Amino acid sequence: MIFREVEDRDLIAKTRKGHVDAYNVLVSRWEKRVFNYLLRLVGNREDALDLSQDVFLKAYQNLKKLEDPAKFAGWLFRIAHNEAFSLLRKNRPEGEIAGELKSGESSGRMFPIELNLAVQSALGRLSDDQREAVLLKVYQGFKFEEMAEILSCPVSTVKSRLYTALDLLKQTLAPVNTGGTE
Amino acid sequence: MNCSSVDLKAYFLGESARTEKSSVEDHIRACESCREELERLRLTDAALRSLIEEEAPQRIAFVSDKVFEPRWYETIWRSGPAMGFASAVLLAGAILVHGFARDAAPVTAPIVNTAQIEQTVQREVNARLDSAVAQAVSATEAQQTERMASLLDAAEKRFEAKRQDDMAVVQQAAKVYEERTARLLVAVNDRETPAQ
Numbered sequence: 001m002i003f004r005e006v007e008d009r010d011l012i013a014k015t016r017k018g019h020v021d022a023y024n025v026l027v028s029r030w031e032k033r034v035f036n037y038l039l040r041l042v043g044n045r046e047d048a049l050d051l052s053q054d055v056f057l058k059a060y061q062n063l064k065k066l067e068d069p070a071k072f073a074g075w076l077f078r079i080a081h082n083e084a085f086s087l088l089r090k091n092r093p094e095g096e097i098a099g100e101l102k103s104g105e106s107s108g109r110m111f112p113i114e115l116n117l118a119v120q121s122a123l124g125r126l127s128d129d130q131r132e133a134v135l136l137k138v139y140q141g142f143k144f145e146e147m148a149e150i151l152s153c154p155v156s157t158v159k160s161r162l163y164t165a166l167d168l169l170k171q172t173l174a175p176v177n178t179g180g181t182e
Numbered sequence: 183m184n185c186s187s188v189d190l191k192a193y194f195l196g197e198s199a200r201t202e203k204s205s206v207e208d209h210i211r212a213c214e215s216c217r218e219e220l221e222r223l224r225l226t227d228a229a230l231r232s233l234i235e236e237e238a239p240q241r242i243a244f245v246s247d248k249v250f251e252p253r254w255y256e257t258i259w260r261s262g263p264a265m266g267f268a269s270a271v272l273l274a275g276a277i278l279v280h281g282f283a284r285d286a287a288p289v290t291a292p293i294v295n296t297a298q299i300e301q302t303v304q305r306e307v308n309a310r311l312d313s314a315v316a317q318a319v320s321a322t323e324a325q326q327t328e329r330m331a332s333l334l335d336a337a338e339k340r341f342e343a344k345r346q347d348d349m350a351v352v353q354q355a356a357k358v359y360e361e362r363t364a365r366l367l368v369a370v371n372d373r374e375t376p377a378q
Contacts, residue, residue, distance in 0.1 A: 174225035
């Protein structure tokens, strides 16, 4: 008897044979992670949902091009990264410094807890590249090499973005304790 | 090892090589400022992870399109694994019956067709995978239906609460209006009484 969990690669194989239901199961496994990654990157719920739909549609259309099903996560996030930055570039004229996330979206409506607001605000002060590095590492758990593939840049660039972001976040979220105030 | 040569962030993020890890740990034990730095990284990470993950406001799902559906001959071709599994079961049964029914024969080395066995196993795996995927699909659909029902229920409750609030406001407004009308009537009567 052979018992094992249905893995992503099984669903990918079924999808490649034309089974949309199998793809929908795959989507249901990943949609929350992709949606939250995009939401925190673009800072707008409607945009994040539209982008998520585009990401999964593109993934479906290009699934046959995925050579190694074991690399599905990185491949999917690479599509998400491209879609998100395409929107960010369109919305932000070239040269404009990445600002905070839109205040309406980082309001108490999204994250009612005070700490959540502080985190959201701190993330919003990072550049898009730095924020994305944090999202991929801290929230999605990718390795440096995987991040480099997703972002199409050297590992040294990934580390530089992430380390700078962590230093900036640390100043807000874990200030140096100098007698109770900083 | 001094502080500048220690990649504390890589260590904290679980990206240090195994050999590097123990020397970083030795350094941390001896260096107070690196311990503090590590603690700050832990606090930052804990704060970041406190962010609540949101559910997507709308489920993403795709419907089957004729363009993507398999052709009739593909469907028949793909039913092979299931038929193969059935054949394998029949074959196994026949071998078993034959084994019991026939007379004892001189023992000879069994002819093992490994390729056939592999094929049979592969067919069985495929059949089981098909069944498991079908189960996963139905489980996901059931979850979505349940989620939709709960969302509808919550929306109905919200709507009812809003309706109650609106009714209360309307009743309050009507009461104020009645009171004002009553006061106006009294004032009019008071004005008319001296004239009479």
